Amino acid sequence: MRSPTSLLDTDRAHLRLYLVLNLTTVVGASIGLVVLRFTIVRSNWLLVDAAAVFAVAGALLVALHLLDNGRVGLVLTVLTFANWSVSVVTVLITPFILPTILLAVLLPLVATLPYLSRPRLLATAIGAIACSIVVAVVSRVHLVDGPEGIASPALRTGILVGSIPVVMTLIVLNVWRGHLGLIDRSNELRRSRARIAAAADETRRRLERDLHDGAQQRLSAVAIRLALARGQMDAQPAVAAALLAELDHELIEAIDDLRDLARGIYPPLLGQRGLGEALRAAARRGTSPVTVSCPGVGRYAPEIEAAVYFSCLEAVHNATKHANPSTIEVILRQGSRLEFSVVDDGIGFDPKTAQLGSGLMNVADRLGSIGGELTIRSAPGTGTHIGGAVAVTPLQSC
Amino acid sequence: MAVLVVDDQAAFRRAAADVVALTDGLEVVAEASRGEDAVIACARSPIGLVLMDVNMPGIGGLEAAQRIRGSDRAVVIALVSTYAADDLPDDVRASGFPYIQKAHLSPSALQQLLHGAPHR
Numbered sequence: 001m002r003s004p005t006s007l008l009d010t011d012r013a014h015l016r017l018y019l020v021l022n023l024t025t026v027v028g029a030s031i032g033l034v035v036l037r038f039t040i041v042r043s044n045w046l047l048v049d050a051a052a053v054f055a056v057a058g059a060l061l062v063a064l065h066l067l068d069n070g071r072v073g074l075v076l077t078v079l080t081f082a083n084w085s086v087s088v089v090t091v092l093i094t095p096f097i098l099p100t101i102l103l104a105v106l107l108p109l110v111a112t113l114p115y116l117s118r119p120r121l122l123a124t125a126i127g128a129i130a131c132s133i134v135v136a137v138v139s140r141v142h143l144v145d146g147p148e149g150i151a152s153p154a155l156r157t158g159i160l161v162g163s164i165p166v167v168m169t170l171i172v173l174n175v176w177r178g179h180l181g182l183i184d185r186s187n188e189l190r191r192s193r194a195r196i197a198a199a200a201d202e203t204r205r206r207l208e209r210d211l212h213d214g215a216q217q218r219l220s221a222v223a224i225r226l227a228l229a230r231g232q233m234d235a236q237p238a239v240a241a242a243l244l245a246e247l248d249h250e251l252i253e254a255i256d257d258l259r260d261l262a263r264g265i266y267p268p269l270l271g272q273r274g275l276g277e278a279l280r281a282a283a284r285r286g287t288s289p290v291t292v293s294c295p296g297v298g299r300y301a302p303e304i305e306a307a308v309y310f311s312c313l314e315a316v317h318n319a320t321k322h323a324n325p326s327t328i329e330v331i332l333r334q335g336s337r338l339e340f341s342v343v344d345d346g347i348g349f350d351p352k353t354a355q356l357g358s359g360l361m362n363v364a365d366r367l368g369s370i371g372g373e374l375t376i377r378s379a380p381g382t383g384t385h386i387g388g389a390v391a392v393t394p395l396q397s398c
Numbered sequence: 399m400a401v402l403v404v405d406d407q408a409a410f411r412r413a414a415a416d417v418v419a420l421t422d423g424l425e426v427v428a429e430a431s432r433g434e435d436a437v438i439a440c441a442r443s444p445i446g447l448v449l450m451d452v453n454m455p456g457i458g459g460l461e462a463a464q465r466i467r468g469s470d471r472a473v474v475i476a477l478v479s480t481y482a483a484d485d486l487p488d489d490v491r492a493s494g495f496p497y498i499q500k501a502h503l504s505p506s507a508l509q510q511l512l513h514g515a516p517h518r
Contacts, residue, residue, distance in 0.1 A: 212453070213407065216480045220500040221413035227504050228420055243416060250409060 011114060014177050015075070016067055018111055021173070022079075023060040025166060030054040041151045045093045052089040056082045072115055080108035080124060084131045088138060095139035096156045100163040103171060105131045110174040114181045192365045199362045207261065214257035218250045225250070270309050274299045278309055279330055288320045294332035298394025307370050308332070308340055308390065311363045315342035315386040318359060323347050323384060334394060341387045348378045360386070399446035399512070400427040404436040404462065405478070406454045410500060414449055414478075421505040433462025440466045445473055447512065449503075452479040452490055460490050476511055478503065 033050035037043065059082035063075045084105065091101045109128045116124060151159075225243045232240040262268070270278035276294040283290035299305070312330050319328050323346025331341045356364070356376075363386075364374040372390035401424050403414045411429050418424045424447065430436040434456050436448065448466060452459040463475045477490060477497045486497065498507055 212480060217407040217500075218409050220480050221409045223501040224413040224417060224503050228416055231505065232420065239420070246412075253409075 011181060012067060012072070014181070015072070015111075015115070016064065018170075018174065018177070019060055019064050019067065019075075019079070021170065022107075022111075023057055023064075025170065026053055026057045026060060029163075030057060040155060049090055049093045052086045056086045076108075076112040076115060076120075079111065080127065083108045084127065087131060087135055091135045091139045094151075095142065096151075097159065097163065098135065098139040099160060100167055101135050101139075102132055103164065103167040105135060106171055107167070107174070110171055110178065113174075113178050192368055195361060196365050196369065199358075199365070207265070210257075210261055210264075215254045215261070218254035218257065222247055222250050222254065266306065267309070270305055271302070275305055275309055275332060278305075279312055279332075282309075282313055282316075283330065286316060286320065288316070288325060288328055290316055290328045290330060292330045292332075296334045297332045297338070298334065300338065300392055300395055304338070304370055304390060304392055307366045307372070308338065308388070311367060311374075311388055312340055312342055314359045314363050318357070318386070319344040319346055319384065322349075325383070337389045337391050338393075339387065339389045341385060343383065343385045345383045348380050348382045348384050350380060351376050351378055363388070399424050400444060401425060401447045401449065402428045402430065402436060402439055402445045403449050404430045404433065404454070404459065405449075405451040406431045407451070410451070410478075414503060417503050417505060417508065418449075421508045424508060433457040433459055433465075436462045437465045437469075440470060440473065445470075447508070448473060448475045449498075450475055450477055450495075452477050452481075452486070460493055460495075463493070463495055474512060 030050045030053040033046050033053060037046040037050070059078050063078045063082075066072075066075045066078065087101045087105050091098055105128055109124050112124060113121070225247055229240040229243040229247075232243065267278050267281070269281050275297055276292065279292045279294070283292050300308075312332075316328055316330065319325050319342065323344050325344035325346035328342065328344045331343070333339045333341075360374070360376070367374050367388050367390065370390055370392075372388055375387045375389075376384070377387075378384035401418045403411050403418070403426055405411050405414065408431075411431075415426045415429070418426045427443065427445070428439045430439055431454070433450070433454055436450065439445065440448065448463070450459040450463050454462075457465075459477055459479075463477060466473060466475060475495050477493070477495045478500050479486065479497070480500050482499065483491070483497055490497070496511055498511070
């Protein structure tokens with residue numbers, strides 16, 4: 001079963017590939033400009049252009065480093081700024097390259113499209129239009145006495161014919177990548193909905209089974225004994241009394257069964273007092289030592305509290321069942337997002353090779369349905385950190 | 399008459415044993431929590447009446463009842479469950495075994511069963 005977090009990893013892998021391709025192209029262009037300067041077109045402006053293009057290579061290296069640290073937003077900003085800056089510089093020095101540059105101005109938009117929120121997409125689109133106007137104007141102004149007068153028409157044509165397909169290929173690759181990404185996301189969304197529906201059905205089946213095997217059986221036994229007691233009241237009152245005495249135990253066990261079931265469906269403390277108290281109560285009932293800490297965590301919409309509560313519970317259950325921990329910590333934090341972490345000191349596992357179980361898959365789907373995300377960090381022998389974050393703020397503080 | 403109570407729920411086995419104890423002529427001689435164990439118990443000693451839960455792990459109550467009937471046509475086997483008769487699976491309804499809903503188990507129900515009156 002494919003983990004929902006692997007989709008994010010795929011996006012990042014594609015972005016990394018694009019950055020590396022772009023870096024290769026840029027370094028090649030920079031070297032090409034230097035070679036041109038010392039062979040055919042002896043203008044120092046080409047060295048200036050090469051330096052500007054090489055600076056983009058530096059920016060791309062920074063972007064790769066930021067991507068490895070998960071700073072995707074900053075990667076997109078660096079990419080866009082570097083591309084547009086060098087576009088203006090290049091067309092300033094060599095105005096004939098305008099057709100290629102107009103295509104290159106589109107690159108940040110198509111490359112970052114899968115990662116942009118709507119406001120950022122709008123800003124980037126407006127930026128691309130503005131940059132295209134700027135480069136078009138700059139190409140007509142001839143502020144610099146650059147190498148264009150020196151380069152022959154054949155050379156200029158050759159450079160255009162050579163560079164346009166390269167940039168066009170990068171654009172097409174990005175559009176294709178975006179298309180595949182959309183299909184992937186759509187398929188994953190469909191699979192996620194199916195998993196959520198299946199999980200709900202499984203919960204109902206488990207509920208029916210728990211009711212049947214527990215409370216229903218006990219209450220049937222109570223009904224039998226009551227009928228027997230009623231029948232024996234006159235003839236054998238001692239027997240009737242003995243039968244009635246056994247009813248206490250069966251009724252209390254039936255009540256316990258129903259209370260446990262109700263708690264499993266939606267714990268009363270969660271609705272009445274919120275995440276902190278509900279999780280502490282669940283921790284007290286658990287078999288492993290669990291500590292709960294939730295500074296600054298308030299009250300949230302019921303679906304948010306339920307998703308976070310059951311996610312924490314599933315993570316604790318997972319740790320207890322698989323990790324053999326001596327301690328489990330549940331930590332909730334409210335910053336710009338509501339974040340939770342379940343950390344154990346157990347045996348750990350390799351997330352790259354281990355298959356995500358149905359319980360954690362349900363957690364990922366459930367968090368995804370409220371706009372949240374699940375992260376899993378673990379390694380054999382070093383414990384496990386299961387975390388989640390939801391972009392919400394409290395309705396009220398506790 | 400010797401009675402075998404077969405149910406994976408201990409609470410019901412205890413309640414059924416109380417009912418049998420208060421029914422004239424009947425005595426619980428064995429209990430089982432699985433259909434397989436019930437088949438073995440019937441093979442080992444003469445049983446007159448079997449109260450067999452329908453839903454059990456393993457071969458289940460219906461399969462166990464059919465195996466016991468295959469070896470001893472004289473034993474009376476009643477299927478029991480918490481489900482209403484209308485909620486029983488088709489094969490249970492069509493099996494020919496009498497059915498008693500657990501909450502209605504009583505000395506009079508057992509007497510009616512043994513004297514041949516249908517009790518569904």
